[in-house]
Every structure is written in C-alpha cells, then in structure tokens.
Amino acid sequence: MIRIPIIVYQIALPVSMELLLKIAIVGLILLATWIISRILRSLVSKAKSKLSSSMSRQIRRLATWITWFIGILIALSQAGLDVTILLTLVVLGAIVLAIALRNVLSNLVSFGVIKSYEPFKLGDWVQVGKFFGRVVDITWVDTVLMTPDNETVYVPNSKITQNIIINKTTPGGTRIAISIVINRALDLSEVEKALLDIGSELKEELIPEFVPEVRVTNLNTQSVRLALLLRISNPAKGKLIASMVRKRAKERLDEIQQS
Numbered sequence: 001m002i003r004i005p006i007i008v009y010q011i012a013l014p015v016s017m018e019l020l021l022k023i024a025i026v027g028l029i030l031l032a033t034w035i036i037s038r039i040l041r042s043l044v045s046k047a048k049s050k051l052s053s054s055m056s057r058q059i060r061r062l063a064t065w066i067t068w069f070i071g072i073l074i075a076l077s078q079a080g081l082d083v084t085i086l087l088t089l090v091v092l093g094a095i096v097l098a099i100a101l102r103n104v105l106s107n108l109v110s111f112g113v114i115k116s117y118e119p120f121k122l123g124d125w126v127q128v129g130k131f132f133g134r135v136v137d138i139t140w141v142d143t144v145l146m147t148p149d150n151e152t153v154y155v156p157n158s159k160i161t162q163n164i165i166i167n168k169t170t171p172g173g174t175r176i177a178i179s180i181v182i183n184r185a186l187d188l189s190e191v192e193k194a195l196l197d198i199g200s201e202l203k204e205e206l207i208p209e210f211v212p213e214v215r216v217t218n219l220n221t222q223s224v225r226l227a228l229l230l231r232i233s234n235p236a237k238g239k240l241i242a243s244m245v246r247k248r249a250k251e252r253l254d255e256i257q258q259s
Helices: 003-046 053-078 084-098 101-118 158-162 186-200 235-259
Strands: 125-127 129-137 140-147 150-157 165-167 172-184 214-221 223-234
Touching: 003 053, 003 172, 101 150, 101 158, 125 140, 129 150, 140 158, 150 158, 158 214, 172 235, 186 214, 186 223, 186 235
Parallel strands: none
Antiparallel strands: 125 129, 125 165, 129 140, 140 150, 172 223, 214 223
16 A cells, blocks of 8 residues: 555656656747847847838748747647647648738849849939839839939839849930931031030030030931930930920021021
8 A cells, every 4th residue: 555656656756857848948949939039120120221110020020920930839849749730731821821922022032133233223313114213212122213203113123123224324424315407508517516515505414524416317308307415414304404405406596597
C-alpha cells in the first residue's frame, strides 16, 4: 500500500518536468517573436521617409503578422502539435492573397526595377505614354508626376516598366523646332535675321552658349516653311516658348511686309 503513491510520484515527476520544459520553450519562443516584431516595426518606421504614412502602416502591420505567425508555428511544433494542416491552409491562403494582390505586387517589383536602373530621378521631366510631367515622388506603388498645368498624375510603377519612357531632362537641354510659314515673295535673308533675333531675345530660356538656327523645311511656288531651332533648359516651357516665338514672328513679318 505504501509503494503505490511512490510509483505514481516517480512517474508524474518526469511528466511534469517535461511539460514545464515545453512551456518554458514556448514562452521563450513567443518572447523572441515579440522582440523580433518590435525590431522590424522600428526598421520600417526608420524607412518611412521613402514611404507614405499609409504604406508604412500597412508594412508594419504585415511584418508583425508574419513574424507572429512564424513564431506561433515554431512554438506549436516545439509543443509537439502537428502543424501540417495549418501550413497547408496558410499556403492556400497565400496563393489566394497573391492572386488578389497581383497588381500591388507587380508595382512593388517594378519599384525595385526603377530604383535599380534609374531611368529618371526626382526633378526630371519625363514622358510616360500620354503623360508628361516632372517627377516629384517615387513610392513603392506609383510614380508621381506634376504636369506643366500643375496637375498631379499618379502613374503605377508597373506602367512605368511596361511603357517607353522619354526622359527630356538632359545635360544638353531639349531641342524644339518652331515651324513658321512665310510668303515666298518676302526676302528670305531678312526673315532669317528676324527669327534669329527673336531666338536671341529668349536667351534666358536657352541652354548657355547655344546659338539659334533657322532651316528651310519645305518650299513651293507660293510659300516657304522655316523652322527656328532652339535648345531650351526647361522642357515644360516648350509650348509657351513656341507661342511667344510665333507671336513675335508675326509682328516682325508684318513690319517686313510694310517696309
């Protein structure tokens, strides 16, 4: 009668120690998970200058969920539980999530391509498809352009990598050709001199040391088509400068005809 409690005690003691050890290991794993999640949140917060506030918040939340999920899986496996079914459900859920977020994931991958190859930088004037503007921001999801009309255009990064990009900000400026049709009866040399004078008057808009040029692009029995070639520093002012040139050219041509 005395040996029964002793035997039970001897059996229960190893079981209790094993259970306590598992609980301790699970507790340490969860503690490590909490520390790692805090570190990841801190790293994302330090990188918030490159992210929008909403994007930074979403990434911190996603990093926390993933960290805790991995930590809980490890803890369950150490506790002796079978996590195969849970992993299968997670894999299926990840596939469904990837399909649902394929556009977002595509933009994230395109962001990496843009940062790696750098086809443009902040401040450049670029043409992407039908959109033209100055690059004011590059986020993980889209590239923000400010058009010459002060309109903000958000171009998805995936569209940037799928389209032909024209970067009009070059060290040598952007060349524009302003076409002007004149009567063939006018003195071509006088018209050329007038157009060159107009080009020289716009020197503040031109690349330094650039000399305006005039070329004949078409000729028939009644008229001559000329092109005033200018190299401007700001591509956004192309239309404005062309309008100014045509207005001044009309005034000078009227003066030539009257003389």
